[in-house]
Amino acid sequence: MALHLGDTAPDFEIETTKGTIKFHDWIGDSWCFFFSHPADFTPVCTTEMGRTAQLAKEFEARNVKPLGLSTDTVEEHVKWIEDVNETQNTTLDFPIVADADLKISKLYEMIHPEESSTAAVRSVFIIDPKKKIRLTMTYPMSVGRNFDEILRVIDALQVGDAHGIATPADWTKGDKVIIPPTVSNEEAQKRFPQGFEELKPYLRLTKVS
Ligand code: BEZ
Secondary structure (H helix, E strand, O other): OOOOOOOEOOOOEEEEEOEEEEHHHHHOOOEEEEEEEOOOOOHHHHHHHHHHHHOHHHHHHOOEEEEEEEOOOHHHHHHHHHHHHHHHOOOOOOOEEEOOOOHHHHHOOOOOOOOOOOOOOEEEEEEOOOOEEEEEEEEOOOOOOOHHHHHHHHHHHHHHHHHOOEOOOOOOOOOOEEEOOOOOHHHHHHHOOOOOEEEEOOEEEEOOO
16 A cells, blocks of 8 residues: 555564664654665665765754665675775764565565566655654665755754744745745734735745744
């Protein structure tokens, strides 16, 4: 069955480079950036794993736990992490799921048979502390992900939750946000005492901190 935004992320218990984890328990009160890779010892994946490790403090500042996955064993992951650390000048400290039997890749629909029947594509699931799937992205094997965008959408989701707002195209933290059309002007005046601009009745902008 397809996984949709708002669905509860399927729970699982699995071996990782940091021991066995029970997914929901491991997420706890954090958010999770769960992302898959086709294979260990491959070039694009090596840069993505390295970038995630380099951004550890950025994820931590947002209360987000990264969890990687590729369809290889723990032993292979551990050897590969040495290469990631060496070539990307970092220390990778987040867990990587060992999914050699494709159990989790299939559960999360990370196998796209026209790309490969044995390796995962580059899937992203942003999961909130209630274990709801809040964002998905799917990239082909040949295209590395944009980690500025991954941090940006996490910011957008968290600011949206905190203030009940939406974010415009290319928004980054600190930019003006959108008051949803479901909020009346009267209600907006109460909720956003800092004021708002009304470009159209359905397009109202304000600033939140
Ligand atoms: C890579 O990580 O470079 C890669 C892996 C599988 C297919 C294509 C590229």
